[in-house]
Amino acid sequence: MDPELKEIYDFFRITPPFDQLPNEALERLVPSMTIRYLRSGTHLSKLDESDEKVYLLRKGAISLISTDGQLIGKLGETEIYSTLFTQDENGQFTAQTTEDCLLYTLPAKVIKELMDRYPPVNNFFAKSAAQRLNQTVREKSKDAIINSTLMNSSIAELFNGPATTIGSSQNITEAAIKMTEFNHSALLVMDGSELVGILTDKDLRRRCLAKELPLTTPVSTIMTADPQCITINHNAFDTLMLMHQKGFHHLPVIGHGTVAGMITVTDLMRQESQNSSHLTGLIHKAETIEELIEASKLLPSVQVKLTRLGASADHLGKSVSAITTAITCRLIQFAEAKLGPAPVPYLWVAAGSHARYEQSSHSDQDNGLIISDQMKPEDDIWFETMANFVCDGLAACGFSYCPGKVMATNQKWRQPVSIWNSYFNSWIDTPEPMALMYSSIFFDLFAVHGESKFLKEIRKKLLNKTKRSTLFLALLSRNALKLSPPLGFFRDFVLVNDGEHKNSLDLKHNGIAPIVDLARIYALSEGISSVNTINRLRAAAGTPSLSKEASEELIDALEFLGTLRIEHQAKQIKDNQPADNYLSPKELSKLEREHLKDAFKVIRSMQKVLQSRYG
Amino acid sequence: MLNKLFSLNRQREQLLKKAPEGTLKNFLSEPFPEPSLPINQVAILAVDFETTGLDLKNDKILSVGFIGMENSEILLSTAYHRIIHTEETLAEENVVIHQITDSAREQGDSLEFVIEKLLNALAGKVMLAHYARIEKHFLERACQKLYGLTPVFPIIDTLAIAKKRMDRQTAPYSPSELRLPNLRAQHGLPAHHAHNALSDALATAEVLMAEIEMMKSNKPPPLKNLLL
Numbered sequence: 012m013d014p015e016l017k018e019i020y021d022f023f024r025i026t027p028p029f030d031q032l033p034n035e036a037l038e039r040l041v042p043s044m045t046i047r048y049l050r051s052g053t054h055l056s057k058l059d060e061s062d063e064k065v066y067l068l069r070k071g072a073i074s075l076i077s078t079d080g081q082l083i084g085k086l087g088e089t090e091i092y093s094t095l096f097t098q099d100e101n102g103q104f105t106a107q108t109t110e111d112c113l114l115y116t117l118p119a120k121v122i123k124e125l126m127d128r129y130p131p132v133n134n135f136f137a138k139s140a141a142q143r144l145n146q147t148v149r150e151k152s153k154d155a156i157i158n159s160t161l162m163n164s165s166i167a168e169l170f171n172g173p174a175t176t177i178g179s180s181q182n183i184t185e186a187a188i189k190m191t192e193f194n195h196s197a198l199l200v201m202d203g204s205e206l207v208g209i210l211t212d213k214d215l216r217r218r219c220l221a222k223e224l225p226l227t228t229p230v231s232t233i234m235t236a237d238p239q240c241i242t243i244n245h246n247a248f249d250t251l252m253l254m255h256q257k258g259f260h261h262l263p264v265i266g267h268g269t270v271a272g273m274i275t276v277t278d279l280m281r282q283e284s285q286n287s288s289h290l291t292g293l294i295h296k297a298e299t300i301e302e303l304i305e306a307s308k309l310l311p312s313v314q315v316k317l318t319r320l321g322a323s324a325d326h327l328g329k330s331v332s333a334i335t336t337a338i339t340c341r342l343i344q345f346a347e348a349k350l351g352p353a354p355v356p357y358l359w360v361a362a363g364s365h366a367r368y369e370q371s372s373h374s375d376q377d378n379g380l381i382i383s384d385q386m387k388p389e390d391d392i393w394f395e396t397m398a399n400f401v402c403d404g405l406a407a408c409g410f411s412y413c414p415g416k417v418m419a420t421n422q423k424w425r426q427p428v429s430i431w432n433s434y435f436n437s438w439i440d441t442p443e444p445m446a447l448m449y450s451s452i453f454f455d456l457f458a459v460h461g462e463s464k465f466l467k468e469i470r471k472k473l474l475n476k477t478k479r480s481t482l483f484l485a486l487l488s489r490n491a492l493k494l495s496p497p498l499g500f501f502r503d504f505v506l507v508n509d510g511e512h513k514n515s516l517d518l519k520h521n522g523i524a525p526i527v528d529l530a531r532i533y534a535l536s537e538g539i540s541s542v543n544t545i546n547r548l549r550a551a552a553g554t555p556s557l558s559k560e561a562s563e564e565l566i567d568a569l570e571f572l573g574t575l576r577i578e579h580q581a582k583q584i585k586d587n588q589p590a591d592n593y594l595s596p597k598e599l600s601k602l603e604r605e606h607l608k609d610a611f612k613v614i615r616s617m618q619k620v621l622q623s624r625y626g
Numbered sequence: 627m628l629n630k631l632f633s634l635n636r637q638r639e640q641l642l643k644k645a646p647e648g649t650l651k652n653f654l655s656e657p658f659p660e661p662s663l664p665i666n667q668v669a670i671l672a673v674d675f676e677t678t679g680l681d682l683k684n685d686k687i688l689s690v691g692f693i694g695m696e697n698s699e700i701l702l703s704t705a706y707h708r709i710i711h712t713e714e715t716l717a718e719e720n721v722v723i724h725q726i727t728d729s730a731r732e733q734g735d736s737l738e739f740v741i742e743k744l745l746n747a748l749a750g751k752v753m754l755a756h757y758a759r760i761e762k763h764f765l766e767r768a769c770q771k772l773y774g775l776t777p778v779f780p781i782i783d784t785l786a787i788a789k790k791r792m793d794r795q796t797a798p799y800s801p802s803e804l805r806l807p808n809l810r811a812q813h814g815l816p817a818h819h820a821h822n823a824l825s826d827a828l829a830t831a832e833v834l835m836a837e838i839e840m841m842k843s844n845k846p847p848p849l850k851n852l853l854l
Contacts, residue, residue, distance in 0.1 A: 048835035
């Protein structure tokens with residue numbers, strides 16, 4: 012290499028996609044280029060160019076303006092303006108210098124040769140924003156897959172079978188002998204070919220030895236009857252999360268309609284090399300609020316560990332949310348122990364990111380109580396006391412009170428089923444601003460503890476209604492479209508729609524929330540009962556609301572934004588700073604900025620579709 | 627100015643008659659660009675020499691760098707850089723500046739070879755340099771030595787252009803503002819690797835493009851407005 016062109020070569024070495032090229036390719040590229048200088052205010056389209064060109068901005072700034080006069084992007088140093096393959100998602104636009112510019116012009120012929128030989132160059136120029144994003148997410152998730160085989164495994168690969176069983180009329184001694192013989196900590200209790208219960212060594216200790224029951228007692232008296240089961244094709248990670256939430260150590264596995272075996276937390280944990288289960292263990296063991304507070308202090312470190320292990324944002328969201336569920340359940344158990352049993356059945360629900368199983372760290376609490384319609388006015392004092400106990404406990408565990416008072420302590424959100432039904436009806440029928448705000452909170456609910464059928468019934472009714480409520484969906488859509496992603500970056504700033512520059516990117520409001528909102532609208536339009544955003548997008552794929560391709564593109568965008576967020580927050584937690592959603596462009600590599608721009612494009616294009624549908 | 631160039635082309639024709647066969651004659655047989663031509667239609671060669679010192683009589687050319695401009699574009703394909711094999715060893719204080727070491731010098735090309743390349747590239751073009759006096763005199767002297775004849779060259783000097791522009795402004799300025807790196811900074815051009823002949827030639831060409839953009843009203847100025 013000629014040292015005299017060092018600054019040019021150095022410049023290419025920091026400029027994607029050319030930074031991926033070996034020296035010999037740069038030595039072919041650099042001599043083929045020309046340099047020009049354009050004064051501010053020059054239209055690039057007016058340059059006398061008969062053929063396609065790729066312009067690399069060495070110095071200066073270029074604005075991209077759509078045919079209707081809107082600023083759609085602004086380029087700075089090291090960025091590329093290309094007339095190659097102009098099937099851009101933004102449609103037709105013109106480019107104009109907004110500062111004096113020094114431009115490197117690269118001939119299309121040489122770029123095409125490089126595209127043939129070097130995949131990174133090909134990806135950069137030939138693929139659409141969605142395709143590039145997909146590739147990035149695939150590469151990012153490779154680490155996660157290596158580290159977390161559970162995400163990609165089903166129970167079928169991990170469970171122990173055939174099941175070790177015992178007849179329900181056999182006695183405790185026989186059970187103990189069988190457990191010892193097979194070295195199993197649990198047995199499935201059968202009545203003929205029917206599973207009737209599960210018996211663990213803990214049951215032997217707690218329900219037999221501690222109570223001094225005769226060893227000839229039939230196992231049916233000390234077993235847990237009608238145990239929850241899991242089907243053999245269930246995802247292993249989701250199973251682990253379920254077990255964490257409920258505090259189960261053993262689950263019977265059902266395959267092809269019959270009992271196939273058993274899966275234990277240990278089986279799953281052997282695969283999962285981290286400690287979220289250690290934490291849920293502490294939570295389930297906690298006997299006092301103080302112990303629970305101590306345990307929940309470990310939540311940020313679990314978040315950091317999971318992130319360092321390469322967990323995806325989806326994986327992390329599920330883990331953190333499962334831990335929050337476990338803490339909430341334990342608090343409710345404490346409350347019940349203190350206050351005595353509830354006067355009528357009830358369901359504790361979580362809303363917001365906890366409900367969607369997308370929590371990333373200690374977030375504000377959003378919750379409510381759905382109480383049986385059998386409730387009498389005087390019963391409310393029990394629920395109010397319980398709600399205060401649980402919400403105070405959550406706050407002590409690091410989940411701040413909801414500033415908007417969306418909590419079970421607020422009487423408005425501590426109501427019988429029929430009132431909840433009427434809330435939803437009125438929000439859908441009279442979608443005024445407050446109603447739309449409540450809709451976006453309470454259409455994402457999760458049954459934490461109690462009668463989950465209450466929520467199922469409410470949800471079924473409301474989904475039937477929303478599907479047909481065009482006005483409601485239109486207004487909800489319009490509301491959702493208020494949050495839009497930025498245009499991209501300009502130098503070390505975030506470029507927002509009106510051409511303004513900002514110092515930081517709000518990952519939550521300008522990236523993740525718009526996707527969450529889109530997914531909620533698709534779910535409500537199509538009667539989809541899931542609340543998790545990825546599940547909603549998967550379920551909506553191929554419906555009139557969302558094409559399969561668009562669904563995958565939005566999932567990719569969400570995963571990419573989510574990964575940036577958890578990495579950012581893990582870094583903050585490690586540095587003893589409060590975790591937030593604000594990312595400085597300086598923290599981002601050039602490539603990450605390019606990928607972010609691609610993610611923004613995907614979101615914006617789906618927002619446009621929604622706008623034209625309900626606009 | 628017009629007369630000056632007219633006489634330059636006339637002088638070229640006179641010299642052509644005396645020139646020996648070969649490179650210099652070929653160079654002189656190509657007419658210089660018409661002074662009335664718009665600058666964007668003029669072929670330009672940006673040239674820079676690194677020398678053993680600034681003594682026009684005794685110092686030697688150490689390296690030559692040049693790069694061509696056409697249609698307001700710098701063509702990287704025309705970039706050229708050679709170190710010249712001079713006899714005497716290099717003074718340490720200069721090596722610090724141009725970073726050409728004795729071993730690089732020993733592997734260099736002969737003065738004749740490099741000047742031939744330069745004259746071939748320069749034929750029919752305007753020579754561009756920053757503070758062109760140095761390049762002009764060293765090139766004239768080299769030609770005298772190699773061919774026994776001192777040719778003429780149409781020259782654009784970015785220092786002279788910038789000085790003229792700043793003299794027209796009422797604000798006083800320091801002469802150091804006319805130095806190549808400072809002029810580049812003034813035009814918002816990126817920093818460059820100074821004291822390498824090709825880098826300086828390229829840096830000068832970029833400054834010329836910026837100066838031309840500042841001179842433009844609605845059409846490019848004619849060559850005669852820029853000539854030294």
